[in-house]
Amino acid sequence: MSSRTSDTSDVLVIGGGIIGLVTAWRAAQRGLATAVVDPEPGGGAARVAAGMLAAVTELHYGEERLLALNLESARRYPDFAAELSELTGHDLGYRRCGTLAVALDADDRAHLRELHALQQRSGLDSEWLSGRECRRLEPMLAPGVRGGLRVDGDHQIDPRRLAAALVAACERAGVTFHRAWAERLDVAGDRAAGVTTADGTGLRAGRVVLAAGSMSGRLAGVPEALLPPVRPVKGQVLRLTVPRRYAPFLSRTVRAVVRGSHVYLVPRENGELVVGATSEELGWDTTVTAGGVYELLRDAHDLVPGITELPLTETRAGLRPGSPDNAPLLGPSGLDGLLLATGHYRNGVLLTPVTGDVMAEVLANGRLPEEARPFTPQRFGAAVLMEQPA
Numbered sequence: 428m429s430s431r432t433s434d435t436s437d438v439l440v441i442g443g444g445i446i447g448l449v450t451a452w453r454a455a456q457r458g459l460a461t462a463v464v465d466p467e468p469g470g471g472a473a474r475v476a477a478g479m480l481a482a483v484t485e486l487h488y489g490e491e492r493l494l495a496l497n498l499e500s501a502r503r504y505p506d507f508a509a510e511l512s513e514l515t516g517h518d519l520g521y522r523r524c525g526t527l528a529v530a531l532d533a534d535d536r537a538h539l540r541e542l543h544a545l546q547q548r549s550g551l552d553s554e555w556l557s558g559r560e561c562r563r564l565e566p567m568l569a570p571g572v573r574g575g576l577r578v579d580g581d582h583q584i585d586p587r588r589l590a591a592a593l594v595a596a597c598e599r600a601g602v603t604f605h606r607a608w609a610e611r612l613d614v615a616g617d618r619a620a621g622v623t624t625a626d627g628t629g630l631r632a633g634r635v636v637l638a639a640g641s642m643s644g645r646l647a648g649v650p651e652a653l654l655p656p657v658r659p660v661k662g663q664v665l666r667l668t669v670p671r672r673y674a675p676f677l678s679r680t681v682r683a684v685v686r687g688s689h690v691y692l693v694p695r696e697n698g699e700l701v702v703g704a705t706s707e708e709l710g711w712d713t714t715v716t717a718g719g720v721y722e723l724l725r726d727a728h729d730l731v732p733g734i735t736e737l738p739l740t741e742t743r744a745g746l747r748p749g750s751p752d753n754a755p756l757l758g759p760s761g762l763d764g765l766l767l768a769t770g771h772y773r774n775g776v777l778l779t780p781v782t783g784d785v786m787a788e789v790l791a792n793g794r795l796p797e798e799a800r801p802f803t804p805q806r807f808g809a810a811v812l813m814e815q816p817a
């Protein structure tokens with residue numbers, strides 16, 4: 428336990444990434460006295476992420492349950508973005524521009540045809556285009572493009588702006604920020620009671636939400652059996668700038684699988700072009716490597732040769748919070764008073780609206796909404812207890 432006790436709140440959220448912030452904002456809107464503990468709220472993976480809202484083009488075999496949650500969150504995005512930007516005055520860079528997924532060779536085309544068939548079986552909107560039709564939509568594409576999928580419903584948002592707006596929304600809703608590192612979870616009488624920060628301060632709370640992204644599986648004090656099975660998956664990303672004279676360089680997100688690895692180009696309205704992303708299982712390493720940058724530029728150049736003309740303005744690596752089934756863990760943890768909102772992996776930006784709503788409902792009313800039931804931590808073997816309403 429801690430050497431001195433500071434604040435007491437109804438809800439204490441560990442982690443001020445987009446998932447912790449949206450949870451705190453929505454909980455505070457429900458009238459709960461809410462606090463966030465994080466040395467740098469608004470940072471985390473959102474600082475690196477591309478911000479594709481890609482429920483349809485990110486569909487993978489075996490992820491049909493996740494698809495339903497992704498689609499539900501995509502459906503909520505327009506209202507969510509409007510509410511957040513109206514409340515804070517922040518422009519979120521939410522752009523309803525659609526996505527084009529293309530194939531560069533016969534193998535890519537076969538892969539894309541499979542994806543198209545899966546999308547159709549799942550009742551999703553996507554249209555097969557010839558190479559020529561793809562280039563008519565996006566003239567900067569390489570002449571060798573063999574075909575592609577036009578998905579008008581997969582949009583984008585700027586995750587850095589989203590994070591900044593969520594911090595502002597939390598402040599307006601009266602959320603307290605403790606700019607500190609949570610060293611351990613404190614448990615009293617078989618119930619989560621708060622945390623002790625790195626300087627020994629105790630923060631007490633009625634409920635604690637663990638939303639620490641890729642660090643969620645490491646918090647001291649959480650019973651071993653209940654630690655969420657979340658691991659870091661490194662992604663390197665480049666940012667280029669499209670000079671005005673080249674605009675519009677690309678009008679929508681363009682993505683492809685090149686030699687088996689995924690590459691995407693996400694054009695923002697302000698001229699930023701995000702090129703991502705590697706996927707590496709290397710623990711908590713966030714080094715930007717020559718190899719990572721090389722691969723991204725090589726694959727992006729195969730797709731859109733003109734990118735080599737653009738200034739390269741930033742290189743960064745971040746950590747996706749991966750879970751065993753690539754889906755998030757939402758709701759009660761198995762320890763009374765401790766809830767989880769983590770494991771959002773490559774869809775955390777997309778899943779921000781639905782996560783905020785789900786977590787606020789379980790915190791305010793003790794009821795996990797229907798759409799979140801397949802995503803309880805229980806599916807990995809931990810016992811889940813019912814939360815008591817606030």
Ligand SMILES: Cc1cc2nc3c(=O)[nH]c(=O)nc-3n(C[C@H](O)[C@H](O)[C@H](O)COP(=O)(O)OP(=O)(O)OC[C@H]3O[C@@H](n4cnc5c(N)ncnc54)[C@H](O)[C@@H]3O)c2cc1C
Pocket residue numbers: 441442443444445446447464465466467468469470471472473475476477478479480481607608609610638639640641642643646661662663664703704744745746747748768769770771772773774775776777778
């Ligand atoms: C390269 C890359 C590209 C991506 N592209 C997309 C995309 O296009 N679309 C999409 O939907 N998603 C994308 N994502 C995924 C998305 O960014 C993440 O799923 C999401 O940001 C996770 O948010 P989070 O709040 O759960 O975790 P994080 O962003 O990791 O935030 C966790 C926070 O917790 C804090 N913290 C951790 N431990 C403690 C502690 N003990 N005490 C106090 N604070 C603590 C950290 O400081 C951090 O601020 C991408 C991710 C990466 C890395």
